[in-house]
Amino acid sequence: MRVTFNTTFHDSADAIARNAIELAARQREVSSGRRIHLPSDDPNGTAAAIAERAEMATTDRYRQAADSVVSRLSVVDTALSELSNQTSAAKVSVMSARGSTVSATQREFAAKQLEGVRDAVLSVMNTEFRGTYVFAGNEASTRPYDRAGDVISAYQGGDDPILVDIDRQTAVGVGIPGSGIMQGGDAEDLFAVLDGLIAAARSGDGSALESGIAALDRADARIASAQMSVGTDLADVDVQKQQLDTRHLASLSRLSSLEDANLAQSISAMTKAETAYRAALGAVNSTQQLSLLDYLK
Numbered sequence: 001m002r003v004t005f006n007t008t009f010h011d012s013a014d015a016i017a018r019n020a021i022e023l024a025a026r027q028r029e030v031s032s033g034r035r036i037h038l039p040s041d042d043p044n045g046t047a048a049a050i051a052e053r054a055e056m057a058t059t060d061r062y063r064q065a066a067d068s069v070v071s072r073l074s075v076v077d078t079a080l081s082e083l084s085n086q087t088s089a090a091k092v093s094v095m096s097a098r099g100s101t102v103s104a105t106q107r108e109f110a111a112k113q114l115e116g117v118r119d120a121v122l123s124v125m126n127t128e129f130r131g132t133y134v135f136a137g138n139e140a141s142t143r144p145y146d147r148a149g150d151v152i153s154a155y156q157g158g159d160d161p162i163l164v165d166i167d168r169q170t171a172v173g174v175g176i177p178g179s180g181i182m183q184g185g186d187a188e189d190l191f192a193v194l195d196g197l198i199a200a201a202r203s204g205d206g207s208a209l210e211s212g213i214a215a216l217d218r219a220d221a222r223i224a225s226a227q228m229s230v231g232t233d234l235a236d237v238d239v240q241k242q243q244l245d246t247r248h249l250a251s252l253s254r255l256s257s258l259e260d261a262n263l264a265q266s267i268s269a270m271t272k273a274e275t276a277y278r279a280a281l282g283a284v285n286s287t288q289q290l291s292l293l294d295y296l297k
Contacts, residue, residue, distance in 0.1 A: 135178035
């Protein structure tokens with residue numbers, strides 16, 4: 001059987017091209033450390049890698065949300081601590097105004113201290129975080145309490161918390177409704193209680209001072225309950241963040257197994273491809289040395 005020169009040449013050229021492509025692919029693996037560069041390199045692996053990257057992106061969004069929740073709740077926790085300090089200061093001032101031996105000057109001093117407490121409480125309840133009010137519930141852009149002179153408004157925020165997803169089935173409430181802390185089930189909110197105590201301190205009304213201390217105790221209980229809830233949420237978010245970190249690392253490991261090259265295998269494959277490529281070049285060189293009489297034999 002005779003083989004034409006053109007057939008031999010084309011076969012040799014095809015062998016060179018195939019081996020050159022294989023050699024280039026293996027060299028790219030070794031230099032980049034990656035097994036997949038194009039979808040055609042491994043269609044199934046590429047699809048799996050896309051799914052892993054989507055999962056990582058979702059996990060990263062939840063991690064960012066969890067970090068934001070921790071920052072916000074930390075601000076709330078600090079504000080509640082300050083609020084508790086102010087109610088404690090109010091009790092001290094009330095105690096200093098009680099009794100028949102307390103002078104008018106002492107009572108006025110106590111009243112001024114209570115006014116300072118009221119102003120501090122107003123500042124705490126209007127605490128902002130990144131341009132929103134932490135005690136305004138789901139109306140985070142609305143100032144919870146306004147003031148006109150010595151008159152403080154009723155609560156103006158929302159009645160529900162803002163829920164932030166930190167996983168597909170886990171949400172944490174932020175944007176705490178201030179009305180639950182300031183009033184709860186009482187007939188008056190804390191501002192009204194402080195106003196009553198200020199008036200009672202000036203007038204020496206012992207009965208009103210006693211009632212006011214009881215109202216401050218109930219406010220303390222509400223503050224402590226809110227702070228306990230915030231502490232629980234912070235602990236839960238911390239656990240969730242650890243789980244998200246674990247999931248992120250697991251996805252990263254799976255993605256690496258899909259996309260990254262096994263360097264030892266890639267070097268071995270590159271060596272084989274280079275050998276095949278050089279053999280193909282050698283075959284063409286040998287073919288070119290044949291004469292027409294060699295093909296006619």
